[in-house]
Amino acid sequence: MDPKNDSRSKRYSAPSHRLRNIIFAVITVIVLVIGLFAWQAIHNTKGALDKSYAGAGLKKSRDVSDVIKSGRPISILLYGTDTGELGRTYRGRTDSMMLLLINPKTEKTTLISLARDAMVSIVGYENTFPQKLNAAYAYGATATSIKTVESFLNIPIDYYALVNMGGLSNMVNQVGGISVKSPIDFTYSQETAHDYGPNLYRFHKDSTKFEHSDDNxxxxxxxRATMDGDAALAFSRMRYDDPNGDYGRQQRQRLVLEGLIKKSANISNLLNDKFMSTISKNVRTDLTFGDMTTMASKYIKAKNNIVTEHMQGVGESYPDAEGNNVSYEVIPQHEKQRVTDLARKALGLQAAKTGLPYGGEVPANLSGIATSLRPAGDNNANETTTPKTTQ
Known part of the structure; x- marks a missing residue:
C-alpha cells in the first residue's frame, strides 16, 4: 500500500486501542536484556533470536561492528507498529519511537522518547512536507526512519529494533508482572479509553497499589501492587485525563519500561520456550546474535543506571490536502539542540550542532510554510544546509 494514497487525516486518526510511545520498548528491551545480561543462557535461545534478525537496508553512518566490538557507546532506534503482525505486507506507520543509548564506560543507559507527532520533512520524501516523524516508516521503512532521525538530531543510529506491540501483555505476564509507582491518581478502561466502562483500573498517586473493576x-x-500485562497496558495508555497530556503518558510508559528492566534482571523469568517464541514473532532487529553476546560481556553494568528523557514540542496544526486540520508537535531548535547534546554526550561524541529544523531539507516552494510554522523567536529556523555529523 502506498502511503501517498491515504490522506494525512486518515493516516493519523487515532485507532481505538492504540498503544503509544514507550510501550513497544518494553518488548524490545527484553531482547536487549537477554543479550546484555544472560551470556551463558542465551546460547540456548540462538535459534529464536536469529528469527528476529532483519537488516536495516542502508549503510550505517559509522562502522557499527567496530563500535560494539570495541565496547564504545551504542545507539538503538526503538519503534513499534500498530498495523498487526510483523509479517504483513503493508508497512504502516510507527506508533512509538525512542532512542536507547547504552554507555558501558559511564555504566549508564539513557532512554529518550521521541515525539511521534513531530513535524518533519522525511528524508527522500521531502516533497510530502509536512509530515509526522512516525510516518517515515510508512514511506521508506527502517532505512528512511533512521535517515530522518539522524538528520533531525545529527546523531548516528547504530541499530534498530521494530516491535509488534501485540505481544506486550504476554511479555509482562511471563516475567511475573511488574511493580510501578503511579505519578498521578487516575481511573481508566481500555475498552472505552476513558474513566468509565468495563475492565476498569484505578491507580493512586505515589503508590504501587491499584484496583480493578468489572462493573464500571x-x-x-x-x-494489588503487581501489574499483570493488562494492568500495565491500562497504566500506559491513558492520555486524556493526564494534566500533562501525551508527555504525562510518556512518563508512565517509561516507568513501565524501567519496572520491566528491573524485573528482567532475574533471567530465569525470561528463558523459556514460550517466551522466546513470542520474541521471535514480535520483534525485528539488526542486532545479530554475535552483537548480543558481545554486549553481554561489555555492556552489562549499564543496566544499573537508567536515565529517562523526552523531547518537548509546541502544538501546531496545519491542514492536509483535504482541508482537515492535522495536529503536529513542532520541536524548537533549542529543544532539539538540548536533545542532541544529551544524546551525543551519552554516546561519548564531540558536541555538534543539531540537525535541520525539520530533518530533511524543505523544498523551495514549501519553505515559506515551513518558516511560518516555527515557534516565535526560534533560532536557526531558516537553515537549509544539513550540518556535518561529527562521529
Missing part, C-alpha cells in the same frame, strides 16, 4: 466501578477488587 460499582465494586472493586482488593488492592
Amino acid at each position: 466501578g460499582k465494586t472493586w477488587s482488593a488492592s
Whole structure:
C-alpha cells in the first residue's frame, strides 16, 4: 500500500486501542536484556533470536561492528507498529519511537522518547512536507526512519529494533508482572479509553497499589501492587485525563519500561520456550546474535543506571490536502539542540550542532510554510544546509 494514497487525516486518526510511545520498548528491551545480561543462557535461545534478525537496508553512518566490538557507546532506534503482525505486507506507520543509548564506560543507559507527532520533512520524501516523524516508516521503512532521525538530531543510529506491540501483555505476564509507582491518581478502561466502562483500573498517586473493576466501578477488587500485562497496558495508555497530556503518558510508559528492566534482571523469568517464541514473532532487529553476546560481556553494568528523557514540542496544526486540520508537535531548535547534546554526550561524541529544523531539507516552494510554522523567536529556523555529523 502506498502511503501517498491515504490522506494525512486518515493516516493519523487515532485507532481505538492504540498503544503509544514507550510501550513497544518494553518488548524490545527484553531482547536487549537477554543479550546484555544472560551470556551463558542465551546460547540456548540462538535459534529464536536469529528469527528476529532483519537488516536495516542502508549503510550505517559509522562502522557499527567496530563500535560494539570495541565496547564504545551504542545507539538503538526503538519503534513499534500498530498495523498487526510483523509479517504483513503493508508497512504502516510507527506508533512509538525512542532512542536507547547504552554507555558501558559511564555504566549508564539513557532512554529518550521521541515525539511521534513531530513535524518533519522525511528524508527522500521531502516533497510530502509536512509530515509526522512516525510516518517515515510508512514511506521508506527502517532505512528512511533512521535517515530522518539522524538528520533531525545529527546523531548516528547504530541499530534498530521494530516491535509488534501485540505481544506486550504476554511479555509482562511471563516475567511475573511488574511493580510501578503511579505519578498521578487516575481511573481508566481500555475498552472505552476513558474513566468509565468495563475492565476498569484505578491507580493512586505515589503508590504501587491499584484496583480493578468489572462493573464500571460499582465494586472493586482488593488492592494489588503487581501489574499483570493488562494492568500495565491500562497504566500506559491513558492520555486524556493526564494534566500533562501525551508527555504525562510518556512518563508512565517509561516507568513501565524501567519496572520491566528491573524485573528482567532475574533471567530465569525470561528463558523459556514460550517466551522466546513470542520474541521471535514480535520483534525485528539488526542486532545479530554475535552483537548480543558481545554486549553481554561489555555492556552489562549499564543496566544499573537508567536515565529517562523526552523531547518537548509546541502544538501546531496545519491542514492536509483535504482541508482537515492535522495536529503536529513542532520541536524548537533549542529543544532539539538540548536533545542532541544529551544524546551525543551519552554516546561519548564531540558536541555538534543539531540537525535541520525539520530533518530533511524543505523544498523551495514549501519553505515559506515551513518558516511560518516555527515557534516565535526560534533560532536557526531558516537553515537549509544539513550540518556535518561529527562521529
